[in-house]
Amino acid sequence: RTALKLGMIPADGIGKEVLPAAQRVLEALGSSIPKPTFIPLKAGWEEFQANGKALPDETVKILKEECDAAMFGSVSSPSHKVAGYSSPIVALRKHLDLYANVRPVSSVPIPNQKSYHQCDMVIVRENTECLYIKKEEIKTNDDGSKIALATRQITSRASSRIGKMAFEIALRRGQEREQAKQAGKDVWWSGEPKVTIVHKSNVLSVTDGLFRESVRAIKEGTDRYNGVKMEEQLVDSMVYRMFREPEIFDVAVAPNLYGDIISDGAAALVGSLGLVPSINAGDDFVMGEPVHGSAPDIEGQNIANPIASIRSAALLLSSLGYVEPAARINAAVDAILTEGQYLTPDLGGKASTTDVTDAILKRL
Ligand code: NAD
Ligand code: K
Ligand code: MN
Numbered sequence: 001r002t003a004l005k006l007g008m009i010p011a012d013g014i015g016k017e018v019l020p021a022a023q024r025v026l027e028a029l030g031s032s033i034p035k036p037t038f039i040p041l042k043a044g045w046e047e048f049q050a051n052g053k054a055l056p057d058e059t060v061k062i063l064k065e066e067c068d069a070a071m072f073g074s075v076s077s078p079s080h081k082v083a084g085y086s087s088p089i090v091a092l093r094k095h096l097d098l099y100a101n102v103r104p105v106s107s108v109p110i111p112n113q114k115s116y117h118q119c120d121m122v123i124v125r126e127n128t129e130c131l132y133i134k135k136e137e138i139k140t141n142d143d144g145s146k147i148a149l150a151t152r153q154i155t156s157r158a159s160s161r162i163g164k165m166a167f168e169i170a171l172r173r174g175q176e177r178e179q180a181k182q183a184g185k186d187v188w189w190s191g192e193p194k195v196t197i198v199h200k201s202n203v204l205s206v207t208d209g210l211f212r213e214s215v216r217a218i219k220e221g222t223d224r225y226n227g228v229k230m231e232e233q234l235v236d237s238m239v240y241r242m243f244r245e246p247e248i249f250d251v252a253v254a255p256n257l258y259g260d261i262i263s264d265g266a267a268a269l270v271g272s273l274g275l276v277p278s279i280n281a282g283d284d285f286v287m288g289e290p291v292h293g294s295a296p297d298i299e300g301q302n303i304a305n306p307i308a309s310i311r312s313a314a315l316l317l318s319s320l321g322y323v324e325p326a327a328r329i330n331a332a333v334d335a336i337l338t339e340g341q342y343l344t345p346d347l348g349g350k351a352s353t354t355d356v357t358d359a360i361l362k363r364l
Contacts, residue, residue: 004036004320005120007063007070011044012087013294014304015073021306021357022071022288022313025329028361032325033317039067043088045076045294055088058096063285070287072280073309075352076292089289090134093127096287098280099158100165101125101259104315105266105276105289111340119246120189122173125259126211127280129153130216132256152206154255156214165281166195166253170228171255173245173250189250194229195219198254198262200239239265263291272346274305275337277312279319286319288312296346302352305344307333307355310360332363 006026008018009171026036041059048054054075054124063070092098106120135151174193181187197215199208210230219225233241233260243251246269254262267273271291280287290308298304308334318326336342343349343357351359 001068004034005066005068006036006038007041007059007067008038009041009043009059009070009092010073011294012046012139013074013296013299014292015044015075015294017299017302017304017353018290018306018309019071021353022148022309024357025310025360025364026313026317029325029328030363032328039129041070043072043075043092045078045085047088048082048085052084054085055091055095060092063092063096069285069320070315071309071316072287072289074290076294076296086134090132092287096285097282098285099126099128100162100276100281100289101127102165102169102315103259103263103276103278105263105270107270108334108360110271110337110343110347113271114117114348115269116190116271117246119249119266119269121246121249121266122169122251123161123259123266124169124251124253125261125263126158126162126254126256128256128350129155129158130256130258139291152204152207154210154278156210159211159214159255160218161220162253163195163197166215166251167218167225167228170195170251171225174227189247191250193227193249194231194250194251196238196249197232198235198252198258199232200235200258202234210254210344211227214317215253235262238262241351242266243269247279254308267291272305273308274344274346275307275311277308277310277315279312279315281319286316288316302354303345304353305346306353306357307337307360310357328364332360335363336360 002207010016023038043055075089091338093119103123126178131150131152133153138148140146170193171322177187199212201212219230267276276291290312313327314326336359342351342356
């Protein structure tokens with residue numbers, strides 16, 4: 001590869017403030033990555049209001065035909081039904097078959113935080129089905145009262161491939177920890193690599209039952225994962241244990257909705273949603289995206305934390321095989337966080353989005 005064509009979809013709210021920060025960091029990497037070109041692409045609630053489509057066909061076409069990868073910001077989806085509107089990020093994950101949402105949540109000791117938990121886990125969220133297929137209907141009973149129904153789809157195919165992804169990640173993390181230990185680095189996770197299957201099969205024995213069985217079969221069907229432990233946690237007690245002792249988790253794999261919820265929760269453990277990155281990954285395409293939404297409460301003030309997006313760019317690079325430049329970005333981010341001089345208000349600081357980005361760029 002001599003060039004890297006990246007589709008950039010800031011969408012709404014703080015997405016428009018944090019995605020440019022990630023772009024600046026990618027631009028600063030010089031010859032350690034193929035020269036990136038950035039293709040601005042439209043999507044989102046504002047785009048819907050202006051032109052009637054939340055995800056223009058043109059955006060999907062360019063992503064599929066011209067881009068090597070993409071970055072997405074955040075979308076301001078309304079909480080009430082709007083005729084013709086449908087979340088573009090949910091649609092993009094489907095169109096590009098980005099079946100895994102990989103969300104590493106790891107803590108760095110940041111000065112003066114209300115809560116600090118040692119935590120270094122990866123949440124692997126199924127990204128194409130569950131309740132997010134959005135098959136909802138509403139009916140009126142004879143007495144005039146209403147009943148709303150939603151279809152929750154779990155397939156063995158989607159559950160198996162997300163399960164495989166989780167075991168592969170656990171295997172790789174185990175190897176990386178071994179290497180780090182041998183290099184004399186401080187690795188506080190002492191357990192063996194582990195995948196925790198998150199479900200609620202005790203109640204939803206058919207749907208979550210299929211998810212659980214499909215993921216279990218991945219380990220049971222091969223010797224490849226003999227060194228990776230498998231355990232299970234019901235989703236409600238997962239939340240409890242994750243808040244009490246997050247350090248016991250390595251890789252957690254979950255159906256779409258549970259994965260969405262537990263990863264926002266996990267973000268609280270490491271200080272802020274503004275720190276947690278993700279990639280939407282398929283077999284042919286990858287899209288980096290901060291876990292957070294469009295944060296209307298702070299938009300337009302240049303105070304959004306750009307780190308989730310910057311770390312998403314690093315995650316994107318490492319998934320494309322550019323591991324060393326990704327590590328450089330992460331090291332610069334960690335240094336800024338532990339120093340504590342340039343922190344945005346979500347972390348108790350006074351720095352702006354641009355201040356933090358500038359400081360990270362200086363460190364690179
Ligand atoms: P949110 O993630 O936007 O914000 C939750 C809280 O975290 C807010 O207090 C916000 O200020 C704070 N926060 C989030 N990101 C931050 C950052 N980078 N720096 C500092 N603080 C940050 O969630 P919400 O308020 O529930 O939703 C707002 C909108 O975002 C909704 O319209 C929702 O549909 C949308 N949303 C989009 C996505 C996505 O694009 N994938 C994900 C979640 C929510
Ligand atoms: K987002
Ligand atoms: Mn979410």
